Amino acid sequence: MTPGLPSELSFLLDGAPAPKSDQAWSGFLDRYSRLIIFTARSVTHDRDEAMDAYVFVAEALQRDDYRTLRAYSADGTASFTTWLTVVARRLSIEYRRKRLGRSRGDGAPSEKLEMRRRLAYLVGSEIDMVTIPSGQSPEHDLLRGELVDRLNVALDRLPVADRLLIVRRFEDELSVREIANLTGSRSVYHVYRRLNSILKTVREDLESGGVEGPHG
Amino acid sequence: MTHIPAERMSEYVDGVLPPDQMTLVETHLAECLECRTEVTEVSRLLSMRRGPRRRRTILGLSAIAGAALVILVATTVFNESSPQLSPERAGPAVEQLRTVRIASPALERVEDRWTARLRWESEGPDLTYRVTLTDGSGQSLWTTQTTDTAVEIPEAVDLRSGGVYFWIIDVTLPSGEAATSGVQQLQVP
Numbered sequence: 001m002t003p004g005l006p007s008e009l010s011f012l013l014d015g016a017p018a019p020k021s022d023q024a025w026s027g028f029l030d031r032y033s034r035l036i037i038f039t040a041r042s043v044t045h046d047r048d049e050a051m052d053a054y055v056f057v058a059e060a061l062q063r064d065d066y067r068t069l070r071a072y073s074a075d076g077t078a079s080f081t082t083w084l085t086v087v088a089r090r091l092s093i094e095y096r097r098k099r100l101g102r103s104r105g106d107g108a109p110s111e112k113l114e115m116r117r118r119l120a121y122l123v124g125s126e127i128d129m130v131t132i133p134s135g136q137s138p139e140h141d142l143l144r145g146e147l148v149d150r151l152n153v154a155l156d157r158l159p160v161a162d163r164l165l166i167v168r169r170f171e172d173e174l175s176v177r178e179i180a181n182l183t184g185s186r187s188v189y190h191v192y193r194r195l196n197s198i199l200k201t202v203r204e205d206l207e208s209g210g211v212e213g214p215h216g
Numbered sequence: 217m218t219h220i221p222a223e224r225m226s227e228y229v230d231g232v233l234p235p236d237q238m239t240l241v242e243t244h245l246a247e248c249l250e251c252r253t254e255v256t257e258v259s260r261l262l263s264m265r266r267g268p269r270r271r272r273t274i275l276g277l278s279a280i281a282g283a284a285l286v287i288l289v290a291t292t293v294f295n296e297s298s299p300q301l302s303p304e305r306a307g308p309a310v311e312q313l314r315t316v317r318i319a320s321p322a323l324e325r326v327e328d329r330w331t332a333r334l335r336w337e338s339e340g341p342d343l344t345y346r347v348t349l350t351d352g353s354g355q356s357l358w359t360t361q362t363t364d365t366a367v368e369i370p371e372a373v374d375l376r377s378g379g380v381y382f383w384i385i386d387v388t389l390p391s392g393e394a395a396t397s398g399v400q401q402l403q404v405p
Contacts, residue, residue, distance in 0.1 A: 035265065042261055071222070078226030085258050086222045086229070115249070160239055164246045172252055177398070182259055184231050188399050189354050189382070196352075196380065 005072075006080050008032070013070055025062065033058075035081065036088045043092040049099075056095040057088050115171065120151035122170040127203045147211065154205040162198045169195060220244055220251050229258050316345075316385045316397040323404065330375040330404050335366040336385050339395055345387045349373065349402075352380040379404045 005013070008031045011024040033054070040053035061068050072083050124147060155163060168174045168182070176188045176195075185191050220228070220241060227233040228241050245252050319335040334347060347367050348359045358373045369375065381404070385397040 038265060039261055042257060073223060077232040078223060078230045082230050082258065082262060083222060083226040085261055086225050086254070089254065089258060089261075090222065112247075160242045160246055164242050167246050168252065172249070172256070174256065178256065181263070182255060187354075192380070192382075192401060193352070 006031070009069065009072070009080060013066060015065075029058065032084060035084060039085050039088040040092040040095075043089060043096055049096075053092040053095045057091040060091050061087075116152055117148055119167065119171050120148045120155065123155065123166060123199070123202060124148075124151050126170070127199050127206075150206055150209055150211055151202070154202045154209075157205060158198065158201070162194075162201075165191075165194060166198060217248060219248065220254075225251070225254060225258070229255060229262070316387060316395050318385065318397045318400055321383075321400075321402055323402075329371070330377065331371075332369045332375060332402060332404075333366055334369065334383055334385075334402075336397060338365050339387055339389060343387050343389070345385050348384050348386075350382045352382070354382065357381070375404050377404055 008024070008028045012021075012028045014024075015021075036057050037050060037054045040057060041047070041050040044050045044053050068087065072080060155166065158166070165179065165183075168179050169176075174182075176191045179185070180188050180191045183191070185194075224233065224237060224241060227237070233241060245255065316339060317337040319337070321335065322333040324331050324333075334349075336345070342363070344361050344363055345365070346359065346361050349357045349369060351357055358369065360367060375381065381402040383397075383400050383402055387395050389395055
């Protein structure tokens with residue numbers, strides 16, 4: 001038995017011949033099927049499709065003498081449950097894409113550019129800087145474009161952890177509580193304070209570059 | 217785009233990613249919606265599978281005083297809306313939770329001071345709600361109990377222009393279950 005691995009996984013990967021290998025695989029599925037189905041269900045939202053996805057995931061894990069499962073390293077610090085959830089989710093998505101085709105929004109350059117613009121708009125309105133003028137005149141378009149560019153520069157200058165917080169809040173629209181859970185923050189207050197501090201930094205960056213606030 | 221390998225992703229979700237990997241992973245996450253979604257979804261799935269955590273329910277002044285405030289509720293959903301920041305959707309049901317639904321506070325400038333009326337939906341008849349208001353650091357400024365579903369912040373509490381405050385509504389239901397609005401932010405213009 002390999003130390004550091006869950007016992008069902010260790011028995012499975014130890015390479016015992018049939019019928020022990022069949023028993024080991026049954027034992028592994030007894031322990032982890034619920035996790036895999038639960039994860040598949042989160043992707044498919046349909047019970048029948050979730051069961052099909054489960055079969056797909058199980059076959060993928062078993063393939064080539066459990067090659068995917070052997071990729072889990074007992075030396076790593078992540079728990080096997082977390083790792084298996086990640087892998088099962090990715091395989092379920094792969095199953096879904098094979099059935100339904102790849103969805104839009106998979107990171108094409110034009111979409112990324114649009115997302116950067118949208119993030120800049122959202123942050124700009126949040127910090128109450130110069131209102132991006134509405135209307136279709138070339139002058140308005142130019143002003144809007146300049147402000148978006150400056151906002152993007154200001155956002156790019158942020159430390160990566162701060163930028164990620166802004167993206168989670170404004171682009172992904174996560175609640176402060178969700179962000180606190182994801183980042184291990186002590187409380188939602190800490191997240192609020194950090195957000196306010198980051199927005200203040202962005203505002204000051206813009207003001208130092210000559211962009212006026214509503215009272216400037 | 218090359219996404220975060222499963223092992224790195226797992227370490228990030230578990231909060232055990234080696235420091236030398238953190239910047240790389242966060243840099244990728246800031247640019248990759250797919251990986252960010254994976255982090256959120258996997259975290260949510262793991263939380264749901266672990267079930268409700270046994271955490272103390274702390275209501276009222278003692279829970280909110282002090283800068284290092286942590287509000288822990290045993291069986292409550294936080295439905296956090298933020299008048300200052302964009303309206304947000306409710307977080308995932310990490311535990312079996314009960315929410316006090318709030319309405320946007322009514323802020324008004326009267327002569328030289330700001331007044332605010334906090335409002336929420338009724339959770340049932342004959343209930344007493346505890347209302348707590350804190351400053352931006354979590355220090356309690358005012359608390360009251362009411363059977364109504366609205367209160368006006370008294371004149372004695374000086375709401376400053378540009379100030380950030382937090383408020384929370386707690387109630388104990390006849391079943392003994394606790395319900396809370398979760399922490400709400402109040403931004404004074």
